[in-house]
Amino acid sequence: MFTAFLSVASALGTPPYLGAVVLAFLSNLMGGITHYGIGSAPVFYGAGYVPLAKWWGYGFLISIVNLVIWLGVGGAWWKFLGLW
Numbered sequence: 609m610f611t612a613f614l615s616v617a618s619a620l621g622t623p624p625y626l627g628a629v630v631l632a633f634l635s636n637l638m639g640g641i642t643h644y645g646i647g648s649a650p651v652f653y654g655a656g657y658v659p660l661a662k663w664w665g666y667g668f669l670i671s672i673v674n675l676v677i678w679l680g681v682g683g684a685w686w687k688f689l690g691l692w
Contacts, residue, residue, distance in 0.1 A: 617631075637671045640671065641667035642664070643663050
């Protein structure tokens with residue numbers, strides 16, 4: 609799906625490097641949001657270390673914090689570097 613989304617973003621005028629980096633960053637968020645998002649997550653969830661509701665709650669909270677940092681600070685930094 610990465611290639612498909614990158615192709616659509618590029619066709620719509622997004623600079624290819626920026627589109628690839630943004631998609632890579634956003635795909636990184638998926639690992640912490642759900643109890644099946646990364647390889648080690650089912651082990652922690654299945655062993656009972658983290659209840660499902662707590663997992664989803666923490667995943668949502670951390671993803672919001674990451675998005676604020678990436679879009680706020682990261683966006684300004686990319687603008688400064690000339691990537692955007």
